[in-house]
Amino acid sequence: METMENVDAVIVGSGFGGSVAAYRLADAGLATVVLERGRSYAPGQFPRSPAEVGKAFWDPSENLYGLFDVWSFKGCDSVVSSGLGGGSLIYANVMLRKDEKWFVHEQALPEGGYEHWPVTRADLEPHYEAAERMIGVRPYPTEHEPYSRTGKTQALQDAAAQLGLEWFRPPLAISFGTHTGAVPRPREPLAEPPYPNLHGVLRTTCRLCGECDIGCNDGSKNSMDHTYLSAAAHRGADLRTLTEVKGVRLRDGGGYLVDYVRHDPETGRREAGSIGCAKLVMAAGTYGTARILLGSRLPGMSRALGTRFSGNGDLLTFLFNTKDRDRLRPLDPGGAPVITSAIRLPDELDGGWGRGGYIEDGGYPAFVDWTLRGLDVPGSVSRAAEFLWERFLQFLSGSSDTNLSAELAELTGGSRSVGTLPLLGMGRDIPDGVLALDGEGRLTADWTVRTSRAYFDRLRTTMQRIADVLDADYEDNPLWLRERVISVHPLGGAPMGRHPGEGVCDGFGEVFGLPGLYVADGAALPGPVGANPALTIAALSERMCRQMIHGDLDPGAGAAGGSAPTEGAVDGGGRAEDGTSLSFTEEMRGRYVAGASDPFAGEQGERLAFRLTITIDDVDRFLAEPERRAVAEGWIDWPGGGGRRRVERGRFHLFVPDDDGSGRKEMRYRLHFTDVRGEPRTLVGWKHLCEGSPTHVWSDTTTLYYRIHAGHPEEDEAEGPALGSGTLHIRLAEFLEQLTTFRTEGPDGLTALHRFGRFFLGELWDVYGPDDCQPVS
Structure with a gap:
């Protein structure tokens, strides 16, 4: 029997979310494999000639393995990418942060339900910054020549x-x-980054050709293959192209199996395979991720799968006969990147009216003028018109072929259209669409502009006003005549939420009920970003990876917005209204012995560690109450349980009397978590402080004895037999680091810290005397 390949992490897709995950997980030392269905495109390899463009679509059933994947659904058509780097290969480079007030909490939708973001702008700020630094962003440099003379910007x-x-x-x-x-x-060689570029091809600065949306042949676009993926490959990530994932399954003993086919474009053959992993990151794009998850039918998946779909308010229109700033010559939309500037329409949430959005200047490269061939020739029927007619007949006949890549591969022609300025709109449309599979396993999307009509009317009216000011002729794109839009930013389908009834995954992208399974692309968004979504997807993936690797992030204000208080809020973990809180971080490492009930049996077994932030919500109340209870948050790293697992609920008690009446005191820990198989587990730990020699203070306060039990028993419930046990220790370096982590919040912070310190030292003084004792279980 062939041995199944197994790795730490598999990432499906290589767009903004998948590329971030590839680098961060590989950099953390995980054996990481990226499965990308498309090809790798080095600078100079993107299609340009009519013959090449005719093959540049993705539909393996028609022997097409190209860059563009075009979909048609109810109410919208979409263009997405297939290639190493995902959507970054064909997007227009805009890296905007989501507006702070557009992270809505329980905003009612027109026909029932609501939109809720379980994260906030504050949660994402450091991760926005990390992505911007890694990718490299700057505005269009109009302060320099020749950039200051760009007609469409003006x-x-x-x-x-x-x-x-x-x-x-x-x-x-x-x-x-x-x-x-x-x-x-323009056209200058770029300095080498600190990691080698995976293509090994010279990159040059932007030559202002307007080819951003069809692949940059100069390498001046900082797409994910030149940034995160090159860094990931340098850190050992295995990037596999032409490998299309077909489904995922649960792996016996925990983790996941990923089923794929390997395409050979030369022969058309497909080779099936599977790979196992402890962590699985779905980042195949909104349509790809939704289709895989819907088809895989994983047990326990939320019923929210397929919901919250939207097109991010995308709308394409055109201004014809546009003149330059002097009104003397037709405006040339070329000679610049596809997008150079934007207009922001304020939302009712931040002082405007209605749902907000953006309007951005568009452009296209001169060499593709042949695609407009028939549009300028009176009396002739262009291939574009033929295509629209075929679409109309398809609509009348009820045909349900939603993938149009093969048909569009035939759509090539040519001419010139000077003075045409595309306008690209996007914003907060209504996320009420539903993705599903039809009887033949094809993806469908039920979404229309009807519930978003007010938003689209506002966008179109503003675009018409822009045309009037520029003395240009406004035209909708032809699909709008049938109330259809073209979206290049499809979002939703596996949305984040606060619980399985609201979303598929939590605010960190981890799927409810399926530990170790994450969603890291546009499918995870519970509503429109409003702005271009690329940077927000990358930032969410950065945050997901931080939590996956370190487990030290707070769920954020968005997680509890509009809902009942969380368990942590009920029992502590935040500063009392008039009190002063205190927190510190503790990291311990040691061994776990499966099947052992005696934690003092020795140090043999597998490794186990945890990192906890202990929070006392009110120092005065804490010191006065006999149980001295605080909240413990963080992670447990246990290979046998699936690696790093988030503490879902944690309790810490300081200097409480031992239950046997001996006068000993204990520090107690009770940490609820879930292993990779979805089984609830509880770590119950204690540190013994025994009357005796002061020389025992160090070992007693830095040694934790613990057992792991099935379920989530509370403190007043029987734990049942132990699954295993062990001991953990604080090393001197970690203890010194722990001393630097003490923080207070509220009035009299320094006084509270001094009171806590005096109490701690006083308790130690009271405990240790001339008599020694042996720890007991």
Whole structure:
């Protein structure tokens, strides 16, 4: 029998979420494999000729293994990517943070239900910053030549000024200069990053060709293959292309099995395979992740799977016969990146009216003018018109072929259209769509513009006003005639939530009821970002990985917004209204012996460690009450339980009398968690402080004896037989670090810290005397 391949982590997809996870997990030392269905594209390999573009679509059933995957659903069409780097290969480089007040909590939706984000802008701020540093972003450099003369940038700025709208230059993931701080100049070789580029091809600065959305052949776009994925490969991640995941299963003994097919474009053959892992990150894009999870039918999956779908308010329109700033010549939308500037429409949440959004200038490269061939020739029927007619007949006949890649592969033609300025809109549409599988296993999406009509009308009206100011002719895209939109930002389908009734995964992307399974792409978003979603997806993945690796993040204010208090809030863990809280962090390491009930049996067994933040919500109350109870939050790292597991509920008691009446005192720990198989587990631990020689103070206060039990027994419940036991220790270096972690919040912080310190030392003085004792179980 062939041995199954097993690794620590498998990541399905290599877009913004998957690439971040690939680097962070590999950097943490996990054996990490990335499965990407598409090819790798080095600079110079993206298709450009009509013949190449005709094959640049993804539909293996038609022997197409290209970059673009085009979908048609009820109410919307979508264009997504297939290639190493995912959507970063074909997006327009905009890296905007989600507006702070657009992280809504229980905002009612028009036809029932609500939109709720279990994370806040504050939760994501450090992770936004990390992603921006790693990718490298800066606004379009209009302060330098030749960038200051870009016609479409000036046009949108002028229109915004006359209409009293907010105009700005968003951060772009483009290298305009050879290195950070360099003066921007086109076509100059880029400085080498601290890690080798996985393509091994020279990259140059942006040459202002407008080819961002069809793959940058100069490497000036800071796409994920040039940034996170190159860093991941340098750290040992195994990046496997042309490997399409078909389903996931539970693995016997814990973890997951991932079933895939390996494509060979030369022969058309497909080779099936499977790989096992303890941690599985779904990052195949909104459609890919939803289709895989829906088809896999994993037990315990939330009924929210498939819900909260939206197109992020995407709307494409056109301004024809647009003139330059001097109104003398037709505006050329080329000679710049696809997007250089934006107008922000305020939301009712931040002082505007209705649901907010953005309007961004668009562009296209001159060489693709042949795709517009018939549009400028009176009396001829262009291939684009033929395509729309075929779509109309398809609509009338009820055909349900939702993948249009093969059909679009035939859509090539040519001509020139000077003075045409595309406008790209996006914003907070209504996330009330549903993704599902039809009887033949094909993905469907039930979403229409109807419930978002007010938002789209506002967006279109603003675009029409921009056309009027620029003395241009406004036109909707042809699909709008049938109330359809084209979305390049599909979101939702496996949304975050506070509990399984609300979402598929929690605020860290971990799927409810399926520990070790994560969602790290647009599918996890419970509603529209409003702005371009790439940076928010990357930041959420950064936060997910931080929690996965270190387990030291607070769930955030969004997790409890609008709901009953969490267990931690009921029992402590936050500062009392008029009191002073105190917290410190403790890290211990040691061994676990499976099947042993005696934690003093020795040090043989597998490793186990934890890192806890102990929080006393009110120091005065804590010192006065006999049980001296505090909240313990953090993680337990136990390979036998699936690696690093979050403490779901933790209790700590300081200097409580031993139950046997001996006069000994204990520090007690009770930590509830769930192993990788979804089984509830509880670590019950204690430190003995025995009357005796003061020389025992160090060993007694830095040695924890513990047992692990099945279930989540409370302190007044019988724990049942131990699954295993062991001892943990604090090393001197970790103890010295622990001393630096003490924090207070509230009035009289320093006084509270001194009171706690005096109490702690006083208790030690009271305990230790001339008599020694042996620890008892």
